[in-house]
Amino acid sequence: MNLYGTLLKELEDDRNQVILTCLSGREGSLETNFERSIHSKVPEKLKQVLEQEDIDYLKEGKAGICYDEDGTLIVYESFYPGERLIVLGGGHIALPLVEFASKVGFTVIVADDRPYFANQIRFPFAEQVICNSFDKVLKGLKVTASDYIVIITRGHRHDLNCLRQILKKKETKYVGMIGSKRRVKGILALLKEEGYDDGRLSRICTPIGLSIGAVTPEEISISIVAQLIGRKRQGQRGEYKTNQPDADYNVLKLLADSEGEAMAVVTVIDTKGSVPRGVGAKMIVYPTGQIAGSIGGGCSEAVVIRNAVSIIGTKKFRIQTIDMTGDVAEAEGMVCGGIMEVLIEDHIT
Structure with missing residues (x-):
């Protein structure tokens, strides 16, 4: 070597x-x-x-x-360490998100429990595509402090399970979760009742992405990638600035x-x-x-x-x-x- x-x-x-x-x-x-x-x-x-x-x-x-x-x-x-983006969920928003994120320098891993949604043909821009339950995916991945995680699964139950696993690991640079304000509020309240750290819960970016009025999957993906770049270059809430x-x-x-x-x-x-x-x-x-x-x-x-x-x-x-x-x-x-x-x-x- x-x-x-x-x-x-x-x-x-x-x-x-x-x-x-x-x-x-x-x-x-x-x-x-x-x-x-x-x-x-x-x-x-x-x-x-x-x-x-x-x-x-x-x-x-x-x-x-x-x-x-x-x-x-x-x-x-x-x-x-290079910027690694873990995308949990392989639906319609994941398609442009993986492409755009890879083009701005992120190494992307996509996971979904449905074979039709989790395959390399569907995601040619991904470094790795994993077909397994979200619990097993997160237990098997070595999540580091340099990672970025986007949760865009197909349902409330999967989002909740993903967050439970993520909050048990070391804190990453970014965690973002898609969802309506009502749905998100309910998930975070439940996790708080279960004893998860209030500070970490407050740092989850949700609703996800910058507020630009995005509607289509491509527009939503651009708003998410812009938020990822902001976290990479400007840090969180002005606490530090990355000068890589x-x-x-x-x-x-x-x-x-x-x-x-x-x-x-x-x-x-x-x-x-x-x-x-x-x-x-x-x-x-x-x-x-x-x-x-x-x-x-x-x-x-x-x-x-x-x-x-x-x-x-x-x-x-x-x-x-x-x-x-x-x-x-x-x-x-x-x-x-x-x-x-x-x-x-x-x-x-």
């Missing part, structure tokens, strides 16, 4: 990780000393060169660059399975102003010029791809500035107007 395989395993076990890449020697030179390591907390080497404020940001998910006293470039990336790197977990999976493959890896390591992707975004470039992932597209990405192809097999690295503030950006009609620094490296497995 390479370093990225180890990273994904740690994230699956709900453990935050920090990856350090240390690059010394001349940029683009074969004299470069390339070292990459993975850590479960901010390593001492990084503490020595970062201010305390930066270390605090790193714990929240920041990524960036710094230099030690010897001039070694240190690229630090922090990773949180712009990591693409599909790219990480490809890197985890890349033993012996020739490729270059491009990572956004610094940004200023309005840019299409944030720090931590990665793109794989193959010798043919084909790519996986993106750092924002457009003519700027095309230049990076050419440079990345030329670096494959050389054991070199290069730092490239992408300036989207000038006349070229304006002529291309780019909506962004910032500057990105990217690390282009020969992928050494």
Whole structure:
């Protein structure tokens, strides 16, 4: 298992990780000393060169660059477990919800106890489809603090059973339940009588979704996904704000399975102003010029791809500035107007 395989395993076990890449020697030179390591907390080497404020940001998910006293470039990336959405119920709202949620970066699991509703053909955008009773599904799933859960079953009894199981597990980032105000009020009152924690009950998003007047399944799904994004980016009731790197977990999976493959890896390591992707975004470039992932597209990405192809097999690295503030950006009609620094490296497995 390479370093990225180890990273994904740690994230699956709900453990935050920090990856350090240390690059010394001349940029683009074969004299470069390339070292990459993975850590479960901010390593001492990084503490020595970062201010305390930066270390605090790193714990929240920041990524960036710094230099030690010897001039070694240190690229630090922090990773949180990926956003996993558990959808309980495979009915008409689940169809667009699963598709939209997967397209904004959630890994989606769908569960229903009816074979006609719980199958991979019906849900091609789901990572996993489970056909079983909701009780057994929730007992079998390892629910983590990073998970999001949406309850859209076909009836009051199933909703109630789902909530009972969920409230016995550790609190997740989000729990939302569909239903009328009267029905929801009755369910929550019953759970309160049964002794479930008042605070956790008050944090259940119900009626589910943002209030946008949604009527159709697609509109309701958009309102739910918008609420999920709000929880991801803004936290709950302003208590915290998630500042995760712009990591693409599909790219990480490809890197985890890349033993012996020739490729270059491009990572956004610094940004200023309005840019299409944030720090931590990665793109794989193959010798043919084909790519996986993106750092924002457009003519700027095309230049990076050419440079990345030329670096494959050389054991070199290069730092490239992408300036989207000038006349070229304006002529291309780019909506962004910032500057990105990217690390282009020969992928050494």
